[in-house]
Each structure stands twice: as structure tokens, then as C-alpha cells.
Amino acid sequence: MSAGGILPLSLRGMGYAVGGTALLSDVTLDIPAGRRLIVMGPNGAGKSLFLRLCHGLIDPTSGTRKWATGAARPRAQAMVFQRPVLLRRTVAANIDYPLGLAGLARAERAAKVAQTLDRFGLRDMTDQPARLLSGGQQQRLALARAWAMDPEILFLDEPTSALDPSATRIIEEMVAQFADEGITIVMTTHNLGQARRLAQDVAFLHRGRLIEHRPADQFFAGPQTPEAQAFLAGDLVW
Amino acid sequence: MDGPFATAITLIATADSALVQIIGLSLRVTLSAVVIACAVGLPLGAALALARFRGRGAVIVLFNALMGLPPVVAGLLVYLLLSRSGPLGSLALLFTPTAMIIAQTVLILPIVVSLTRSVVEDLWGEYREQLTSLGASRWRAVPTLLWDGRVSLLTGVLAGFGRASAEVGAVLIVGGNIAGHTRTMTTAITLETSRGNLGLAVALGLILMALTLSLNAVAWGAGQWAKGRLG
DSSP: OOTTSSOOEEEEEEEEEETTEEEEEEEEEEEOTTOEEEEEOSTTSSHHHHHHHHHTSSOOSEEEEEOTTOOSSOSSEEEEOSSOOOOSSBHHHHHHHHHHHTTOOHHHHHHHHHHHHHHTTOGGGTTSBGGGSOHHHHHHHHHHHHHHTOOSEEEEESTTTTSOHHHHHHHHHHHHHHHHTTOEEEEEOSOHHHHHHHOSEEEEEETTEEEEEEEHHHHHHOOSSHHHHHHHHHHHHO | OOOHHHHHHHHHHTTOHHHHHHHHHHHHHHHHHHHHHHHHHHHHHHHHHHOOOTTHHHHHHHHHHHTTOOHHHHHHHHHHHHSTTSTTGGGOOTTSHHHHHHHHHHHHHHHHHHHHHHHHHHHHHHHHHHHHHHTOOTTTHHHHHHHHTHHHHHHHHHHHHHHHHHOOHHHHHHHOOOTTTTOOHHHHHHHHHHTTOHHHHHHHHHHHHHHHHHHHHHHHHHHHHHHHHHO
């Protein structure tokens, strides 16, 4: 990433509480440019909440979240959800929508939409209603739409958990390509195989706390905390 | 032998000029009211769905209750407003088609507002995170939500049209049922029936029912088409 980008993202003691119950506590972490960070942990550990806080969909109730530019919520970021929400319009119009919000000129938008359709093999679906695509195609479109927004960092919240193996493979390949282009990846997954394939770094959350953050090879070779050891062992049992 | 049905069929078949004039005025009044109610009610309902303010619940309850406002009461309110001694009396609108459009707008507006609020609120629940992520502010989301809810909203607009075209109380009070000027299908049916002129009444009744039937057919067809086409 070029200098002057929005990264690193610095989290300092970041927490989120609802009605006095802490759902995420005291997360201190730097997310540098150009890495693939996989966020792992059991259900209810706070993984999705962590992504939403980073992305700025909600604000922390304690601690801080700071982008390198100082902006509260920079534009150069995107998020792909477990179940993408596509607008009730065509495939092309779905890609165009956020470009319009970003204030791009009409010609620039048209060029970007065409480029995106071609790059992700969506050209023959251009005028199809997005809601009628299969689950795998919808998620592909959601990733293409995110890419068209020119993000420096892409958050993905279990993007393949509702997909079959072949659709999962396509999504993983797309994520890997984005990373190769320099887009920073922050992704949650329940799929340990997927985590091993994609992770450069692992953040392990447990009951709302970040209890391990290490390079992936070290994490998978031997987690330091008993919770993470049990989590990885659980995969072997199942 | 000349039963009312035979007379009615003859009137319709020969496109009787009085009949055509009445139908034309009815459609003009009701369609104008629907257009105005949508122009105001769609944005208002969407704003009510997304806004958070004190007393929001009371406003929602009020609009829901107003959906059941008796047409005669709506007519009375508009009458008081427009009568010579009323606040808008100087406009001399009473017993004109404009007064009837105002009265019917008052009747339809709560339907459009309440339905829009409910549709947009549900949609916002589904779209909120995604639209925020894509960079849409809460207010920028309004046109997006209205457009994506267009099929459900159409049903509400047609319900409003149905209510307006079927009601008699409001247009009778503020229009006065003046022949050739403010006589609509419903007020004409009331009058002709009481005068024993059943042929014209039946003819208008048939046309009113045909109108309602075809509108509902269109609404249903549009819903089916959209389900297949838009998902």
C-alpha cells in the first residue's frame, strides 16, 4: 500500500458493552497494511462484533479505534457479510450503487462497472436481477461490488459458511487474489482448513477477549493458550 | 320489459354521455388524490420509519388510527376548513372537484404513510448494515429503500385507490353531488337509487366493481411478476 493510506488501524483497549454487559473487552491490536488476518474463536466470542467495530458500523463504548489518516470512517474500506444483501436490481446496478454513493462521475462509474463485470466473469449476468442468482453467485457479486469500491482493507464475516465447497473455493480464490493486489484482509471463519489456507496472522478471540495474536504458522504449530489449543483440538475430534 | 340490468347494459354499451362524464370525474378526482397522497406519503412514511424522536410511537399510532377515519368525518373536516366562514373559505373551493380531491387525499394519506412506514422499517432492518457499509447515510437510504420496496408499496397505493374510489361520504359533503360538476360514481349511485332510477345506478355499480376487480388483478399480477423477475 502506498504511503498516506488509511492503514494501520490501531485499536487501543477497544471494548463494546450493552447495558453493562461487556461483549468485547480491551482489544489492543494494530492491523498493518498488506496482511491477511484471520479472526478465530468459538461461537459468541465476539468475532462478528469485532469486524463491525473495526469497519465502523458501530462505535466502541470504551477504548479507541484510529485509522492512520485520522478519519472517523474512511471510504477506502469494504465489508462482505455472511449473507450478502443485494439490492432488488440488476447485477450491474448493484455494482454501480456504492460508486454513486462515493460520488464518482457517470462515465467513471460505467467504466468501473464494466471492468468489474469483466474481471469477475459476471458479464453474461449483467442485466440479471441480483436476487435471483444462486447463493455462490450472490457472494461472488458481493465480493466484486466490494472490490469495485477500491478498498485498502476488506472485512469478511464468514463469507463462505452458507456455501457449498465449489463456491467456497471460488470465494477463497477471490480473497487470495485481492490480498495479492495489496488489499488488507480481515476475515472471520469457522472453517479451520480455510483459516490455514488463507491466514498470515491469526487473532484468537475467546469470550470477548483477544487472547492470542500471532503469525499463522506459529499459531497452528502450537497455540499458547489452553483455550486455543482446545479449539484446534476440537477440529481434530470432529 | 325493461329491467334495471337491461337499462344498465344499454347505457354502458352506448357509452351514455352522462355516464361517461361521471366516470371521468370520478377517476380524475381519485387519481389526483392518489398522486398527491403518494407524493407526500411515501417520503413521509419512509422518514417516519428511519427517524428516532420523542413521540414517534404516538405519531405511528395516530396514522394507523387515521386509516380507519370514517369518510364522512373526513368530509366534515374538509367542509369546515373550506366553508365560507372556515379558515380557507376565501378560496371558494367548496363544492368543486378540488375540494373532493382534498377530502380524498385526507382519506388516502394515512394508508400510504402507514404502509410505507411498515415496509421501509422492515427493509431497513434487513439492509441497514449493508447500506451503511456501502457508504449510505440514513437519509440517503430513503430513496433506495422506497425503490427496493416498490412492489409491496404498490399494493398499499392500490388499497388507497380502492378506498377513495369506493367512498361516498366525503365527496358527497364537500362536492355536493352537483350534476355535471361534482357528481361521482358513488354519489350518483346513492342519488339515482333513492330516485328509483336503478338503470344508471346499476350501470355505475357494474363499472365500479369492474374497476376494483381489474385493479386487484393488476396488483396481483404485478406481485407475481416481481417475485419471478426481481426475487
